Amino acid sequence: MEKTWRWFGKKDKITLDMLRQIGVEGIVTALHDIPNGEVWSLEAINDMKSYIESYGLRWSVVESLPVSESIKYAGKDRDELIDKYIISLENLGKAGVTTVCYNFMPVLDWARTDLEHKWEDGATSLYFDKVKFAYFEIYILEREGAEKDYSPEILEKVEAFKATVTDDDKQDLVNSIIVKTQGFVNGNIKESDNNPVALFKQLLALYDGIDRDQLRANMKYFLERIMPVCEQYNIGMCVHPDDPPCQLLGLPRIVTNEEDIEWFLNAVNHPCNGLTFCAGSLSAGIHNDVPALAKKFASRTKFVHLRSTNVFPDGNFIEALHLGGRANLIEVIRIFEKENPALPMRVDHGRTILGDEDKGYNAGYSFHGRMLALGQVEGVIATVQDEIKKHIS
Structure with a gap:
């Protein structure tokens, strides 16, 4: 898998020089200064792409090109917003940036109640x-x-x-x-x-009266509208699972388990319609067998997020060490290296350690914590690749 890193643009306190030094190969980012619903111009995309490439890296994944709320709940301006989204996809395709991570979660993206939960060793996590x-x-x-x-x-x-x-x-x-x-x-x-x-x-x-069936229909409508431009430029659209994978705030959540993933892949059964396999999000649902899901959906996965959680009997959960928790990342990596080895992968939601807490990083996106996780994951990938070579020989 390609070692990538989520980077929040030129204002990010973590620089591309730092990322190059720790072995990152690809960058996962977005045009964060452009408001939701506005077109990403080809000029702005190429400017970001050239900046990343000037450091010897590549823009591997867009995370994300946000889907406006009005598209999700089918507001009056839905078609206008989808038209703008299609233009942005077309411009990304022209620039050669062809993996796009997005989500279809209403209102709330990932949800946590504590951003600095203390571990016994003094580190913190979500x-x-x-x-x-x-x-x-x-x-x-x-x-x-x-x-x-x-x-x-x-x-x-x-x-x-x-x-x-x-x-x-x-x-x-x-x-x-x-x-x-x-x-x-x-x-x-x-x-x-x-x-x-x-x-x-x-x-x-805005979501009053919107249930799971209606949100599913809205997602299907969106995907059907964008698939022609995705096909033209071979853009892999990969939806992120709901985090946590359960219903929250009375809102429907429609990417929570095996049945949900199967539904959206079959609803618009096109090679460009795929999954961001977030092992951490899926592991936060006790109903999900993460390695089994990786095995089943490896061929439709376009992008992998590697992290894990510990889930407690009362339903609480914490970001686990990357080689711990219930996601079983060693087996997940083994599956993807065998089934779909060229995928971009990023470690996700690292702990806050070694002075990260004073740097003003975005919650969950520490430098040292993610660097430690990347080192752990890189070692697992190398071991698995060695296993595969020995098996072949």
Whole structure:
């Protein structure tokens, strides 16, 4: 697999020089300065591509070309926005950047309640606490009917948490769930916004009446519209699984398990319609056997995210060490090296270690933590490749 790295553009505190020195081969990035729904010009794409190539690297994957909310919920301007999306894809194709990661998650991208959860060794990582998330839904968002989505045991713990929660705790939840993650991921909410909770509630309201079947139909419509330009330029569109792979905030989530993946691949059964295999997102669902999914969908995978999680009996989960957790990355790597070995791969959501905490990196995207993970994964890949060579000989 090609060793790639998610890089947030020329303003990223992690430079391309740093990435070249640690063995990165390809860059995963986007035109982050262009607002959602606007066209990516060929000039802007070529400028970014040339900048990356000036460091001896290549622009391997676009992550992501955001799908506007109106496309997801089928707003009145859906077709206009898809037309602009098609122009952006055409320009990417002309520039030779032909793997595009995207997601079809309504409103909320990946969700965590703690961005700096302490480990015993002093490192920190991302964490999802079901009780804290339920408290956020019920008492901060005040989402109507939210209580119905939780068991009596969880609701009892929510009330206990409510009795001890401070204003700082509440602000931390807002920052973790809405502001510090969504701002750099999809731009719906920015850190400069005065009332992120109110804005978030407005976004949720756009999906009133949208269930799983309707969201699936909207995804199928989007994919059917873009497949001709993808075919023309051999662009691999690869959807990212929902993170975590379960229903949240009363919103439908439609890329959560084997049946969901099978559905969207068959709904638009085209070689350009594929999967971003995020082992971490899938592993956060106890219902998912990650290596089995890798085996089944290897041929339709266009891009691989390597990370893992530990899932606890209460439904909480934490980003695990890359060679730990329930994703079984050693076996996942073995599968992809045998079944689809040329794929771009990036390590994902590294721990914060060795001074990363003072650098202002985006949540989950530390330098030293991901560098450690890349070294671990690179060793596994080399070992697996050696296994394959010996087997062939």
